[in-house]
Amino acid sequence: MVESNSSRSSTDRSAPEPIAVDVARAVVTDSLRGIPLDATHVTVSKTVVPPHGSTGWHYHVGPVLVLVAEGTLTHTFADGSTDTVGAGSCFVEPHGPENAHVGVNPAAVPLVLHAVYFLPDATSPLAVPVPAPN
Known part of the structure; x- marks a missing residue:
């Protein structure tokens, strides 16, 4: 079937192709269990x-x-444990008050993180601030 120019759809081959730009890439260093x-x-x-x-x-x-x-991201958890994660890595942060933590950038250059938040509803905050543990 041949189409005339006037009847081409939005999937027309002359329309611009979609552009996908990688924002960041990483290697999964932890299990992705816990993602609902x-x-x-x-x-x-x-x-x-x-x-x-x-x-x-x-x-x-x-x-x-x-x-x-x-x-580089350095995590400190409420129990005093720490871990350090470098560029090119990804991981899952667990949720709930029992998983309170702080992320620190120990370097003299900016730390850039991309995050996907899985939220229980549309009004959920991305993070809930809490006081530092004693």
Whole structure:
């Protein structure tokens, strides 16, 4: 079938092709268990933590898939344990007040994180601030 120019649809071959741009890539360093398959509210964000800056103590109301695009992230958890994750890695942050943590950028360059938040509803905050543990 031959189409005339006047009857071409939005899938016309002369229309511009969609453009996909990689924002960041990473290797999964942890299991992705804990990501709900039935999530209905998802938010994607980019966070830039300045040199020697901090996220402040907080927890998430749903699990968060985090990709470290640039820099190094040092996590400290309420139990005093820490872990360090470098650029090109991704992991899942668990949710709930029992998983309070702080993210610190120990370097003299910005830390860039991309995160996918799996939220229980449309009004859920991305993070809930909490005081630092004693």
